[in-house]
Amino acid sequence: MSLDKRRLTDFLEEIDRALSKNITLVAAGGTAMTLLDVKPSTIDVDFTGPAESISELNVAVDRLQPGFRVDSWSDGMVFSQTLPDDYLRKSIPIITKYRHIELRAMNPLDIVVTKIGRLDKRDWEDIEHCIGRFKLTRSQIKNRAAQVEYVGNEEVYRSNVESVLARFFGDKPN
Numbered sequence: 001m002s003l004d005k006r007r008l009t010d011f012l013e014e015i016d017r018a019l020s021k022n023i024t025l026v027a028a029g030g031t032a033m034t035l036l037d038v039k040p041s042t043i044d045v046d047f048t049g050p051a052e053s054i055s056e057l058n059v060a061v062d063r064l065q066p067g068f069r070v071d072s073w074s075d076g077m078v079f080s081q082t083l084p085d086d087y088l089r090k091s092i093p094i095i096t097k098y099r100h101i102e103l104r105a106m107n108p109l110d111i112v113v114t115k116i117g118r119l120d121k122r123d124w125e126d127i128e129h130c131i132g133r134f135k136l137t138r139s140q141i142k143n144r145a146a147q148v149e150y151v152g153n154e155e156v157y158r159s160n161v162e163s164v165l166a167r168f169f170g171d172k173p174n
Helices: 007-019 029-035 049-062 108-118 121-134 140-146 154-169
Strands: 023-027 045-049 070-074 101-105
Touching: 007 049, 007 101, 007 121, 023 029, 023 049, 029 045, 029 101, 045 049, 045 121, 045 154, 049 070, 108 121, 108 140, 108 154, 121 154, 140 154
Parallel strands: 023 101, 045 070
Antiparallel strands: 023 045
């Protein structure tokens, strides 16, 4: 099942009604790309954010049982990567009328460096869309990726970074 922007915002309205505290959510991956109008839909919902906010989100999701997958990670962790501490400051505010949710989308550069960790067919496509839409450069991606903490085989992550840079920018640094 895919979730378009409308279904995502409807879901967040339900979450908002279930909350008693204010929280900050940073959409990650395809969720961020859908909210930023880079792609029409996502197959799951992914968030990161301050640990207390993610804890509150998880309680609300458990209560609502939305019928689709909702993944969440605390404090800038996404999948097996931990973003630098400035991930929240660099994220993009999404204008909403939620009472308890401050909704943000990951910076496109952070979307790319987190997708590099898994790098399946969909990730390659998403990376290409982010690079094209936001005019990301080789040096921006390389520098941000160097700041990411990767849980797992760091050599695999670095190899993935080099593969992405070679595919989209060739062998020449810019």
